[in-house]
Amino acid sequence: MSVLSNPYAPSPHDLISNVNNFQLIESTLREGEQFANAFFTTEKKIEIAKALDDFGVDYIELTSPVASEQSKKDCEAICKLGLKAKILTHIRCHMDDAKVAVETGVDGVDVVIGTSKFLRQYSHGKDMNYISKAAIEVIEFVKSKGLEIRFSSEDSFRSDIVDLLNIYKTVDKIGVNRIGIADTVGCANPRQVYELVRTLKSVVSCDIECHFHNDTGCAIANAYTALEGGARLIDVSVLGIGERNGITPLGALMARMIVSAPDYVKSKYKLHKLRDLETLVAESVEVNIPFNNPITGFCAFTHKAGIHAKAILANPSTYEILNPSDFGMKRYIHFANRLTGWNAIKTRVDQLNLSLSDAQCKEVTAKIKKLGDIRPLNIDDVDSIIKDFHAEVNTPVLKPVGIAR
Numbered sequence: 118m119s120v121l122s123n124p125y126a127p128s129p130h131d132l133i134s135n136v137n138n139f140q141l142i143e144s145t146l147r148e149g150e151q152f153a154n155a156f157f158t159t160e161k162k163i164e165i166a167k168a169l170d171d172f173g174v175d176y177i178e179l180t181s182p183v184a185s186e187q188s189k190k191d192c193e194a195i196c197k198l199g200l201k202a203k204i205l206t207h208i209r210c211h212m213d214d215a216k217v218a219v220e221t222g223v224d225g226v227d228v229v230i231g232t233s234k235f236l237r238q239y240s241h242g243k244d245m246n247y248i249s250k251a252a253i254e255v256i257e258f259v260k261s262k263g264l265e266i267r268f269s270s271e272d273s274f275r276s277d278i279v280d281l282l283n284i285y286k287t288v289d290k291i292g293v294n295r296i297g298i299a300d301t302v303g304c305a306n307p308r309q310v311y312e313l314v315r316t317l318k319s320v321v322s323c324d325i326e327c328h329f330h331n332d333t334g335c336a337i338a339n340a341y342t343a344l345e346g347g348a349r350l351i352d353v354s355v356l357g358i359g360e361r362n363g364i365t366p367l368g369a370l371m372a373r374m375i376v377s378a379p380d381y382v383k384s385k386y387k388l389h390k391l392r393d394l395e396t397l398v399a400e401s402v403e404v405n406i407p408f409n410n411p412i413t414g415f416c417a418f419t420h421k422a423g424i425h426a427k428a429i430l431a432n433p434s435t436y437e438i439l440n441p442s443d444f445g446m447k448r449y450i451h452f453a454n455r456l457t458g459w460n461a462i463k464t465r466v467d468q469l470n471l472s473l474s475d476a477q478c479k480e481v482t483a484k485i486k487k488l489g490d491i492r493p494l495n496i497d498d499v500d501s502i503i504k505d506f507h508a509e510v511n512t513p514v515l516k517p518v519g520i521a522r
């Protein structure tokens with residue numbers, strides 16, 4: 118679809134935008150493992166990694182091999198699967214971690230260290246000078262092994278901007294593949310994200326990756342704005358699982374991106390596999406898919422009010438920005454309620470293979486609404502009312518016949 122035919126696409130004047138050219142770093146098996154309910158067996162990790170690969174994610178990020186003995190073995194096992202996605206592991210900015218990571222068989226290493234005053238004081242206790250030296254040592258070591266390397270500042274949005282610019286310039290100069298910014302506490306808003314990404318774009322030549330926590334509900338908007346500002350890669354997890362209430366959810370980001378970059382998204386990702394992928398992860402961590410989840414929430418494509426139903430039946434674009442069939446889903450008109458309208462009921466009459474005129478449909482709709490005012494309705498209630506009404510109007514009226522004397 119050309120930009121001209123898609124009013125939701127990035128502006129053609131917006132040359133720095135990567136909305137049409139983004140990559141996903143899928144972190145269900147790293148950030149997602151930090152979700153309160155998560156415990157993935159090796160078999161489950163392999164099943165999830167294969168499903169993510171099949172969906173089409175660009176990178177799969179795994180828990181640090183120094184987190185535990187089994188984490189290391191799992192990392193090695195996933196590297197041996199021969200997936201199309203590149204496999205990354207996520208480590209602290211320390212040579213002890215880097216030495217273990219490069220031996221696991223990963224394609225790349227994601228390095229992180231806290232740069233905000235909170236984390237420098239209360240987490241690792243190191244100053245920016247130390248951070249810079251440690252980053253250089255780790256990056257040069259990982260590069261010497263022929264692996265991709267990303268350097269990220271944890272809690273970027275509460276870090277000093279001068280510190281950030283200095284450290285990113287330093288790591289860019291020595292050839293880091295990507296720098297990452299992380300909204301570790303979910304405090305950033307889209308405007309701040311756009312400004313930080315634009316500023317960084319002007320001082321580094323490498324790609325920019327972004328990681329957004331969702332504490333204040335901005336993770337999807339922040340991811341989108343980061344791409345608009347020129348970031349290239351977004352960290353996601355299935356259903357957004359991660360620390361606290363998690364990060365940018367894969368499915369919701371797909372919903373956002375398909376609106377702006379439909380050709381790119383549809384050609385790259387197997388969107389019809391999203392529901393199975395989310396079900397797999399939801400079951401693994403023992404949660405339900407939220408009712409209002411974009412795309413796969415049980416009512417994501419359900420239309421209820423009479424005026425909506427009428428317009429949807431005439432042209433789905435009236436009340437849908439997403440086409441359910443792009444995701445292997447179906448739309449549903451919820452007609453068993455008092456907000457229903459005669460157009461929705463007429464469709465139900467047709468589905469039941471019955472024949473009623475428009476006027477009769479309006480009449481039976483009035484009966485349905487009357488009962489719907491008294492109690493919740495289900496489909497059987499509505500079907501019974503329609504069938505009874507149909508029988509009634511089709512019963513020949515017997516004229517009283519005179520009795521012969």
Ligand code: AKG
Binds near residue numbers: 229328
């Ligand atoms: C966070 O800061 O919330 C992380 O999980 C690390 C992000 C990163 O490595 O960029």
